Amino acid sequence: MDIFRTVAELRKWSRDKRYEAGSMIGLVPTMGALHAGHASLMRAARASCTHVAVSIFVNPTQFGPNEDYARYPRAFEADYALAEAEGASVVFAPSVEEMYPAGTATYVEVEGLSECLDGKSRPGHFRGVATVVAKLLIAAEPDRAFFGQKDAAQVAVLRRMVEDLRVATELVVCPIVREADGLALSSRNVFLSVKERERALTLSRAVRRVEALASCGDRQASALIAAARETFAAEPAIRVDYIALVDWATLEPVELAIPGTLFAVAAWVGATRLIDNAVLC
Ligand code: AMP
Numbered sequence: 001m002d003i004f005r006t007v008a009e010l011r012k013w014s015r016d017k018r019y020e021a022g023s024m025i026g027l028v029p030t031m032g033a034l035h036a037g038h039a040s041l042m043r044a045a046r047a048s049c050t051h052v053a054v055s056i057f058v059n060p061t062q063f064g065p066n067e068d069y070a071r072y073p074r075a076f077e078a079d080y081a082l083a084e085a086e087g088a089s090v091v092f093a094p095s096v097e098e099m100y101p102a103g104t105a106t107y108v109e110v111e112g113l114s115e116c117l118d119g120k121s122r123p124g125h126f127r128g129v130a131t132v133v134a135k136l137l138i139a140a141e142p143d144r145a146f147f148g149q150k151d152a153a154q155v156a157v158l159r160r161m162v163e164d165l166r167v168a169t170e171l172v173v174c175p176i177v178r179e180a181d182g183l184a185l186s187s188r189n190v191f192l193s194v195k196e197r198e199r200a201l202t203l204s205r206a207v208r209r210v211e212a213l214a215s216c217g218d219r220q221a222s223a224l225i226a227a228a229r230e231t232f233a234a235e236p237a238i239r240v241d242y243i244a245l246v247d248w249a250t251l252e253p254v255e256l257a258i259p260g261t262l263f264a265v266a267a268w269v270g271a272t273r274l275i276d277n278a279v280l281c
Contacts, residue, residue, distance in 0.1 A: 001083065002090045007099075007139040010053065010092045014141050017051045017089075024049040027142035027169075029133060032056040032093075033073035033187035034082045037177040041146040042086035044174050053140050054083045055092040057099060061107070062128030073187050092140070099135060108134045110157045110164070116251035117153040117264060118275065121241050126157045133158055137169050145169050150176045150184055152262050152277045156251050176277070178204065184276045191272045199235050200269045203276040206231040206243070210263045214280045219257045221245040228265065241266035241273065248279060 026049030182204035
């Protein structure tokens with residue numbers, strides 16, 4: 001499996017493959033420290049694409065000044081092995097200078113949506129995400145790009161971006177992969193102590209509770225959010241960032257949960273910020 005370090009190499013590969021009859025190019029953008037959640041995206045990509053590029057790039061512009069860019073886990077050897085085992089065709093692992101050449105002055109801003117949910121507590125985060133994903137889509141020119149529902153607000157921002165910029169790539173959203181006890185897989189889970197790992201289950205517990213209430217016909221946002229707050233109240237060591245019931249396309253709060261409404265939570269477990277969500281039926 002090839003490793004490309006430059007945009008030019010990735011673009012040349014993609015264009016060469018495009019000329020093969022019946023080819024479909026898939027892109028799986030990641031920040032590395034790959035786990036079974038990332039593997040599920042690669043598998044989905046392999047299932048519907050003839051060639052799959054996996055990008056591994058810890059994108060500095062999506063981290064705030066006091067966030068965990070420097071300590072974000074990096075594990076290239078293991079990532080390479082996992083991508084290869086999942087049938088990726090190439091890994092794209094550029095340097096920061098390759099993605100942001102000296103003098104870079106161009107950024108992608110998805111107005112409005114970028115200030116909602118994670119964007120509200122992490123100013124500039126979605127500008128960084130939209131910018132790097134736009135660069136990856138321009139570089140790889142994939143037919144399909146695969147993202148996890150785990151980052152549901154990110155999906156809303158990227159869907160808007162692809163629509164607004166008339167990008168020719170189809171976004172495919174894959175379900176959240178969880179540990180057996182419900183914890184959503186995240187590269188940041190390695191930061192959790194044993195005690196914090198236990199506390200972190202509060203997020204999935206709140207999500208499951210809201211899903212169960214909604215499926216029993218409890219559709220009032222205020223009641224659903226109150227139930228989630230109650231679940232978090234049982235674990236006072238966790239600091240809630242947000243508990244929200246929103247329209248998944250606009251990220252605007254709703255009063256009534258309907259099928260497709262997004263229930264999302266973010267919370268600090270010690271020094272680690274975790275997120276979880278469910279799209280209600
Ligand atoms: P990241 O490396 O955290 O930027 O994530 C890369 C991609 O993997 C994003 O589209 C995430 O939404 C997705 N992803 C992360 N965790 C999970 C998970 N537990 N289940 C499914 N997809 C995930």
